[in-house]
Amino acid sequence: MFKNLINGEWVDGPRASRNINPSDTRDLVGEYAQADVAQTRAAIAAARAAFGAWSLATPQRRFDVLDAAGAEILARRAELGDLLAREEGKTLPEAIGEVVRAGNIFKFFAGEALRVGGEVIPSVRPGVGVEVTREPVGVVGLITPWNFPIAIPAWKIAPALAFGNSVVLKPADLVPGSAWQLADILKRAGLPDGVFNLVMGRGSEVGAELLENRQVDAISFTGSVATGQRVAAACVARGAKFQLEMGGKNPFVVLDDADLDVAVAAAVNSGFFSTGQRCTASSRLIVTEGIHDRFVAAMVDRMTSLRVDDARQAGTDIGPVVDERQLAQDLEYIAIARAEGATLAVGGEALPASSAGAPGFYLTPALFTGTSPAMRINQEEVFGPVVSVIKAKDYDEALALANDTPFGLATGIATTSLKHATHFKRHAQAGMVMVNLPTAGVDYHVPFGGRKASSHGPREQGKYAAEFYTTVKTAYTQA
Numbered sequence: 001m002f003k004n005l006i007n008g009e010w011v012d013g014p015r016a017s018r019n020i021n022p023s024d025t026r027d028l029v030g031e032y033a034q035a036d037v038a039q040t041r042a043a044i045a046a047a048r049a050a051f052g053a054w055s056l057a058t059p060q061r062r063f064d065v066l067d068a069a070g071a072e073i074l075a076r077r078a079e080l081g082d083l084l085a086r087e088e089g090k091t092l093p094e095a096i097g098e099v100v101r102a103g104n105i106f107k108f109f110a111g112e113a114l115r116v117g118g119e120v121i122p123s124v125r126p127g128v129g130v131e132v133t134r135e136p137v138g139v140v141g142l143i144t145p146w147n148f149p150i151a152i153p154a155w156k157i158a159p160a161l162a163f164g165n166s167v168v169l170k171p172a173d174l175v176p177g178s179a180w181q182l183a184d185i186l187k188r189a190g191l192p193d194g195v196f197n198l199v200m201g202r203g204s205e206v207g208a209e210l211l212e213n214r215q216v217d218a219i220s221f222t223g224s225v226a227t228g229q230r231v232a233a234a235c236v237a238r239g240a241k242f243q244l245e246m247g248g249k250n251p252f253v254v255l256d257d258a259d260l261d262v263a264v265a266a267a268v269n270s271g272f273f274s275t276g277q278r279c280t281a282s283s284r285l286i287v288t289e290g291i292h293d294r295f296v297a298a299m300v301d302r303m304t305s306l307r308v309d310d311a312r313q314a315g316t317d318i319g320p321v322v323d324e325r326q327l328a329q330d331l332e333y334i335a336i337a338r339a340e341g342a343t344l345a346v347g348g349e350a351l352p353a354s355s356a357g358a359p360g361f362y363l364t365p366a367l368f369t370g371t372s373p374a375m376r377i378n379q380e381e382v383f384g385p386v387v388s389v390i391k392a393k394d395y396d397e398a399l400a401l402a403n404d405t406p407f408g409l410a411t412g413i414a415t416t417s418l419k420h421a422t423h424f425k426r427h428a429q430a431g432m433v434m435v436n437l438p439t440a441g442v443d444y445h446v447p448f449g450g451r452k453a454s455s456h457g458p459r460e461q462g463k464y465a466a467e468f469y470t471t472v473k474t475a476y477t478q479a
């Protein structure tokens with residue numbers, strides 16, 4: 001049984017959850033304790049008690065802990081990557097890549113702990129000095145989704161600790177294994193008791209207590225729009241700071257002048273890698289008339305060569321969907337698109353087992369053509385390997401279609417035209433814009449986040465993370 005970490009102690013829960021491998025549902029990854037409300041309160045109280053000393057710890061102390069954690073994650077990339085692929089279902093290379101990203105994030109924020117700066121500004125009044133400094137926010141509650149079991153916890157935990165906050169992490173109930181490993185690594189890296197607490201369990205119980213508890217000063221959340229709206233309402237009601245990263249319906253524009261190979265490689269990666277389960281995935285391909293038929297033919301050709309199989313099997317391009325519920329959602333959207341009159345060009349077939357006969361949640365990547373912007377498949381996030389093509393007259397229409405969504409996380413374009421690339425970068429209504437690159441798969445040291453219904457609050461990652469995990473103080477001194 002893998003236990004929760006509360007005030008430096010491993011604590012059993014009143015219940016347990018079974019972590020199941022989506023590539024082989026006979027394979028039990030492990031049993032993980034589920035905290036209840038009382039244990040969540042104990043974790044929050046521990047974080048509160050530990051905050052004072054940690055908020056005043058030297059930058060060198062914070063650097064040492066984060067650097068040690070990053071070094072261990074990187075050294076254990078193969079083992080942690082295997083666990084991640086086993087519990088979540090992304091392919092082994094993708095999973096190892098995610099672990100490396102998590103390790104690099106800890107290393108990056110170790111450095112940021114040393115670089116917390118301030119400003120000295122002359123006052124408008126004679127003899128007065130003004131200093132602007134950053135202080136930690138306090139106890140932060142981190143609520144994370146299942147699709148990046150180690151990278152998303154890492155990019156919330158590392159800046160929180162680097163800037164002197166104490167932490168209570170609630171990972172997604174579906175994938176507690178990678179988060180448990182992170183907790184174990186942080187404990188052994190020398191964090192004082194109570195500075196980092198892990199409370200695995202249900203969102204409706206553990207997550208809800210984090211939102212309601214007045215001892216939690218800030219909440220950083222990644223997940224669905226529906227839960228994000230609850231987080232916002234709860235935090236506004238009690239004046240807590242909050243940050244939300246939610247869904248996307250990310251477009252990828254392909255212009256007549258695009259390099260076809262570049263366009264297809266980027267579209268396939270964006271839409272189908274990690275089984276399409278990325279908030280940055282592009283699920284709308286907006287293709288201008290002159291290249292449309294060639295592009296669709298090349299996509300179908302490439303997609304039929306993709307191997308859908310066990311995530312840990314060498315040669316697998318696309319692993320299983322994360323669980324039965326998500327698979328049902330993907331299949332429902334495929335049925336909706338067909339009923340709305342879209343043409344299924346290829347894929348969309350649920351496979352009951354891997355090539356070795358292991359029962360799992362396999363789905364061949366689906367491409368719809370002949371779709372119109374108003375169809376639900378082009379408006380709502382599916383969160384699976386399901387992509388649609390919309391035909392556009394020219395660049396201007398393609399840009400308008402790309403922006404015609406309530407979301408604004410990531411957007412991309414394939415073009416060889418400097419003029420169009422430059423115009424697109426300026427006029428795309430999204431937080432992240434990619435030219436001749438997949439919309440998904442971002443760097444770990446630069447800001448991450450979106451606009452419109454995708455995100456709320458300051459950006460995550462890079463030096464911009466300081467905006468959420470610190471609060472600014474302006475101090476005046478009369479000499």
Ligand SMILES: NC(=O)C1=CN([C@@H]2O[C@H](COP(=O)(O)OP(=O)(O)OC[C@H]3O[C@@H](n4cnc5c(N)ncnc54)[C@H](OP(=O)(O)O)[C@@H]3O)[C@@H](O)[C@H]2O)C=CC1
Nearest residue numbers: 144145171172173202203207208223224227246247279383
């Ligand atoms: N943008 C993104 O990165 C992601 C988007 N999604 C989208 O969301 C859909 C559903 O996925 P799902 O994992 O259920 O997303 P949720 O938003 O339900 O889950 C995200 C996190 O919030 C927690 N949570 C759930 N309910 C509450 C609550 N009432 N109070 C506080 N925390 C809560 C979850 O806990 P627990 O899981 O333990 O219930 C999980 O840790 C997907 O199909 C996809 O469309 C999903 C994942 C990531």
Ligand SMILES: O=C(O)CCC(=O)C(=O)O
Nearest residue numbers: 277278279280440441442
């Ligand atoms: O595309 C990426 O690299 C990150 C995606 C992500 O953060 C998400 O899907 O939640």
